[in-house]
Amino acid sequence: MAMAMGRIGRFFAGAARLLTTARATGACDLCGRWIGEADGPLCARCAARMPWWRRADGCPRCGMPADPGLPGSQAAWGAGRSSAAPCPRCLVEGSPLHLCLAVTRYAEPLPWLLPAFKNPKGPLGPRATVWRVVDALVDALVDRLRSEHEVLPDRVASIPLHPTRLRRRGFNHADLIARRIAARLGRPFDPALLARIRDTGSQAGLAAPERRANLRGAFRARTLQPASGPRRIFLVDDVLTTGSTLDAAANALLEAGADEVWALVLSATVAGPARRSHRTPVGGEVVREPTPEASGPDSRRVC
Ligand SMILES: [Zn+2]
Numbered sequence: 430m431a432m433a434m435g436r437i438g439r440f441f442a443g444a445a446r447l448l449t450t451a452r453a454t455g456a457c458d459l460c461g462r463w464i465g466e467a468d469g470p471l472c473a474r475c476a477a478r479m480p481w482w483r484r485a486d487g488c489p490r491c492g493m494p495a496d497p498g499l500p501g502s503q504a505a506w507g508a509g510r511s512s513a514a515p516c517p518r519c520l521v522e523g524s525p526l527h528l529c530l531a532v533t534r535y536a537e538p539l540p541w542l543l544p545a546f547k548n549p550k551g552p553l554g555p556r557a558t559v560w561r562v563v564d565a566l567v568d569a570l571v572d573r574l575r576s577e578h579e580v581l582p583d584r585v586a587s588i589p590l591h592p593t594r595l596r597r598r599g600f601n602h603a604d605l606i607a608r609r610i611a612a613r614l615g616r617p618f619d620p621a622l623l624a625r626i627r628d629t630g631s632q633a634g635l636a637a638p639e640r641r642a643n644l645r646g647a648f649r650a651r652t653l654q655p656a657s658g659p660r661r662i663f664l665v666d667d668v669l670t671t672g673s674t675l676d677a678a679a680n681a682l683l684e685a686g687a688d689e690v691w692a693l694v695l696s697a698t699v700a701g702p703a704r705r706s707h708r709t710p711v712g713g714e715v716v717r718e719p720t721p722e723a724s725g726p727d728s729r730r731v732c
């Protein structure tokens with residue numbers, strides 16, 4: 430336990446260091462404060478305020494937040510949580526995910542930063558600052574993976590967009606994150622492993638049961654032959670909300686022969702005000718997330 434705590438402490442120290450020393454810039458990429466040539470992309474204050482996801486923040490298997498406001502046995506688990514024990518739902522029903530690792534909680538500044546990352550036409554979209562912070566989050570995620578696991582999966586896949594949506598947007602934001610993670614891990618990125626074969630439209634505003642129904646049969650994975658080598662897969666997305674998308678994609682990978690699916694996300698939603706609405710610091714765009722109250726108790730499961 431002491432060893433594990435030491436590792437976690439080293440992770441947070443390392444993550445904060447990454448955000449203050451990884452790259453040279455003139456000003457903090459979040460608050461604009463001048464930090465000189467040797468610092469970047471964030472000032473020490475912004476780096477310290479980054480809402481890092483701690484081990485005790487959620488279920489290690491599915492990523493569900495440890496929230497005392499959850500119903501039934503999930504509430505007891507959330508309230509008394511101090512270890513890496515899976516949530517009651519994973520213990521009873523299982524999960525298609527071997528693990529789910531988030532690097533931050535979906536709290537400021539992530540609710541305006543990550544939408545800006547996937548919306549290059551928005552007020553913050555084209556800014557290189559957003560990319561630098563995302564890169565730093567990827568670095569922190571990979572460092573955490575390496576510090577917690579000796580043996581890692583063999584290839585990296587991402588949550589695909591339907592071709593119609595991909596044409597409209599011009600790029601898949603999950604691909605961009607997955608490519609960076611693959612490069613940092615020295616693993617191949619396999620963008621064609623998963624396909625979204627049905628256009629499910631936007632999931633925003635749907636409760637978890639509706640999301641699950643909407644995603645049924647939405648993904649198909651290329652068959653993974655035993656002869657093609659180990660079949661453990663990293664599955665990358667930007668944000669976890671109800672977990673329905675990662676579950677559906679992981680099920681498709683398992684049906685295609687994958688041995689394990691490890692979910693990696695930059696941020697995981699948490700219960701409370703951070704899930705509801707957020708205004709960017711530059712004003713204008715409001716990003717709305719489904720609220721637990723509006724979506725029912727089941728909606729609080731993430732990944
Ligand atoms: Zn700052």
Ligand SMILES: [Zn+2]
Nearest residue numbers: 488491516519
């Ligand atoms: Zn769980």
